[in-house]
Amino acid sequence: MVSQRASQPGGAEHRLLELGIDLTPAPTPFGAYVESVQTGNLLYLSGMLPAVGHEPKFVGRLGKEFDVEQGREAAHIATLNVLSTVRKHLGSLDKVTKVVKLAVYLATEGDFRAHPKVADAASELLRDVFGADKLPVRIVLGVASLPLGMPVELEVVLEVKG
Amino acid sequence: MVSQRASQPGGAEHRLLELGIDLTPAPTPFGAYVESVQTGNLLYLSGMLPAVGHEPKFVGRLGKEFDVEQGREAAHIATLNVLSTVRKHLGSLDKVTKVVKLAVYLATEGDFRAHPKVADAASELLRDVFGADKLPVRIVLGVASLPLGMPVELEVVLEVKG
Amino acid sequence: MVSQRASQPGGAEHRLLELGIDLTPAPTPFGAYVESVQTGNLLYLSGMLPAVGHEPKFVGRLGKEFDVEQGREAAHIATLNVLSTVRKHLGSLDKVTKVVKLAVYLATEGDFRAHPKVADAASELLRDVFGADKLPVRIVLGVASLPLGMPVELEVVLEVKG
Numbered sequence: 001m002v003s004q005r006a007s008q009p010g011g012a013e014h015r016l017l018e019l020g021i022d023l024t025p026a027p028t029p030f031g032a033y034v035e036s037v038q039t040g041n042l043l044y045l046s047g048m049l050p051a052v053g054h055e056p057k058f059v060g061r062l063g064k065e066f067d068v069e070q071g072r073e074a075a076h077i078a079t080l081n082v083l084s085t086v087r088k089h090l091g092s093l094d095k096v097t098k099v100v101k102l103a104v105y106l107a108t109e110g111d112f113r114a115h116p117k118v119a120d121a122a123s124e125l126l127r128d129v130f131g132a133d134k135l136p137v138r139i140v141l142g143v144a145s146l147p148l149g150m151p152v153e154l155e156v157v158l159e160v161k162g
Numbered sequence: 163m164v165s166q167r168a169s170q171p172g173g174a175e176h177r178l179l180e181l182g183i184d185l186t187p188a189p190t191p192f193g194a195y196v197e198s199v200q201t202g203n204l205l206y207l208s209g210m211l212p213a214v215g216h217e218p219k220f221v222g223r224l225g226k227e228f229d230v231e232q233g234r235e236a237a238h239i240a241t242l243n244v245l246s247t248v249r250k251h252l253g254s255l256d257k258v259t260k261v262v263k264l265a266v267y268l269a270t271e272g273d274f275r276a277h278p279k280v281a282d283a284a285s286e287l288l289r290d291v292f293g294a295d296k297l298p299v300r301i302v303l304g305v306a307s308l309p310l311g312m313p314v315e316l317e318v319v320l321e322v323k324g
Numbered sequence: 325m326v327s328q329r330a331s332q333p334g335g336a337e338h339r340l341l342e343l344g345i346d347l348t349p350a351p352t353p354f355g356a357y358v359e360s361v362q363t364g365n366l367l368y369l370s371g372m373l374p375a376v377g378h379e380p381k382f383v384g385r386l387g388k389e390f391d392v393e394q395g396r397e398a399a400h401i402a403t404l405n406v407l408s409t410v411r412k413h414l415g416s417l418d419k420v421t422k423v424v425k426l427a428v429y430l431a432t433e434g435d436f437r438a439h440p441k442v443a444d445a446a447s448e449l450l451r452d453v454f455g456a457d458k459l460p461v462r463i464v465l466g467v468a469s470l471p472l473g474m475p476v477e478l479e480v481v482l483e484v485k486g
Contacts, residue, residue: 030278032285033300037262039204039321042363044263046299100361101368105303108469115471116354123356137370138357139479141429142469145270145304147277155301159363192440194447195462199424201366201483206425208461267465307432307466309439317463 012093012129016083019128024052026084030147036089041160042100043089048081048154049147050074059149062142063112066151071106071114072121074152079125082156095161099126099136103155108142115140122154174255174291178245181290186214188246192309198251203322204262205251210243210316211309212236221311224304225274228313233268233276234283236314241287244318257323261288261298265317270304277302284316336417336453340407343452348376350408354471360413365484366424367413372405372478373471374398383473386466387436390475395430395438396445398476403449406480419485423450423460427479432466439464446478 008014016023027035027048035046050057050073058074060066066074087093104119106112119140127135136156146153170176178185189197189210197208212219212235220236222228228236249255266281268274281302289297298318308315332338340347351359351372359370374381374397382398384390390398411417428443430436443464451459460480470477 029300031282031300032289032297033264034297035299037260037297037299039260039262040202040364044299044319047301047303098361098363100363102357103301107304111473112469113471113473115469120355127356135356135358135361137359137361137368138353138355139371139477140471141303141371141465141467141477142431143303144306144468145274145277147275147302149273149275153301153303157368191462193444193462194451194459195426196459197461199422199459199461201422201424202364206461206481209463209465265463269466303465305465306468307436307439309437309464311435311437315463315465 008094012096015129016093023080023084023087026088027051027081030054035085041162043158043160045082045085045156048078048085049150050077050152051150056148056150058151060151061107061109062118062151063109068114068117071118071151075104075118075121076125078152078154079122082154083129086158090160093129096130096158097161098134098159099130099156100159101157102126102136103139105141105143105146105153107146107151112142115142170256174258177291178255185242185246185249188250189213189243192216197247200251203324205320205322207244207247207318210240210247211312212239212314213312218310218312220313222313223269223271224280224313225271230276230279233280233313237266237280237283238287240314240316241284244316245291248320252322255291258292258320259323260296260321261292261318262321263319264288264298265301267303267305267308267315269308269313274304277304332418336420339453340417347404347408347411350412351375351405354378359409362413365486367482367484369406369409369480372402373474374401374476375474380472380474382475384475385431385433386442386475387433392438392441395442395475399428399442399445400449402476402478403446406478407453410482414484417453420454420482421485422458422483423454423480424483425481426450426460427463429465429467429470429477431470431475436466439466
């Protein structure tokens with residue numbers, strides 16, 4: 001199945017394989033919403049969290065329970081959920097033509113300053129998979145709290161083929 | 163007027179009527195912005211609040227002044243403002259082809275965990291009116307504060323006919 | 325160069341000239357993202373901050389280190405960065421057909437209430453430059469913290485020609 005997806009050398013599925021990343025199943029909703037909606041050639045995703053299934057992998061806040069490195073790990077897991085959800089919707093990551101927007105929401109104490117370092121963990125994985133020519137704009141906010149007490153949530157909008 | 167709108171059995175205006183919901187007038191801006199902007203067939207709305215006119219119906223935070231049930235009530239009122247604004251822009255809710263994105267912003271204490279339950283009040287009303295085949299993606303954030311001290315704000319993007 | 329840009333009387337470049345505003349260079353990324361991405365005729369921008377270059381002009385929170393007037397000044401500087409970034413991407417502000425969305429994120433203490441007044445500083449400059457017929461929808465949130473401790477961040481989506 002992987003070999004079929006990885007049909008385009010230099011494509012996103014091929015890069016994912018080279019990175020040795022094996023995606024976990026895409027997340028499923030906690031309520032009356034869906035994980036992805038396509039309108040025209042824009043693909044919107046629900047907020048992606050550092051959870052596997054409905055199981056949070058991190059509960060706590062940056063600058064309190066978690067340091068920058070742990071925040072980066074949480075952002076990495078949330079980004080894997082981005083990738084799983086995109087593949088589930090499109091069949092293949094190779095159908096992504098641009099990552100348009102990445103918003104990184106971090107549950108922080110008020111005096112936390114290292115937002116960009118944590119957000120970079122998500123940005124870098126997206127760049128490694130989709131390529132440096134498909135980098136998104138980025139919004140980064142420190143928020144008071146996130147669903148189920150998780151420290152990171154990602155919002156992603158992509159441009160996709162036809 | 164209602165009977166004209168409710169021309170499509172199973173359409174959103176018809177469902178609203180069945181739910182016995184009588185919409186209040188659409189909100190008007192607090193500053194130099196507008197309540198809705200259409201670009202192509204995407205309709206963007208301003209942040210919708212639990213206010214009627216410019217009168218906040220709830221002032222306070224979840225996990226402090228308000229519990230989950232009150233938060234759900236506030237989210238319900240904000241969703242009614244979504245519906246009023248969409249109808250005002252389009253003439254009829256039946257012109258909505260998809261609810262693309264719902265973001266639910268909740269003013270919370272840092273240790274609040276029940277975001278999904280409060281957000282569901284907005285999701286469920288949108289589902290009941292537009293149908294389960296038009297569910298949006300969802301972003302949920304706990305924030306430090308919202309305009310005029312209100313506990314809930316909704317951001318909605320919809321796909322509309324031509 | 326300015327006279328070339330200001331080819332349309334009543335256009336945005338002409339208004340900017342009339343307002344006596346001389347834009348500073350567009351901001352550059354702090355990480356693995358870009359400042360603007362166009363998809364179809366939508367132009368997305370990265371979060372715009374009250375910084376010149378990578379130098380924050382304000383560090384602190386509204387309702388604590390800064391009052392409403394200082395918040396408005398910070399929002400004004402962030403809006404100048406919006407304008408620089410749009411001009412850099414499009415060549416001329418005159419190619420903007422609509423400002424679709426303005427989100428204003430404010431780092432606040434929990435009891436801050438004057439969000440709309442601060443947000444208006446951004447809204448009013450966009451109106452003065454692009455015209456009252458191109459006003460966006462608006463989302464305003466008080467957040468816990470923003471990158472590098474800055475008090476204001478703006479998110480903007482525009483509709484542009486071709």
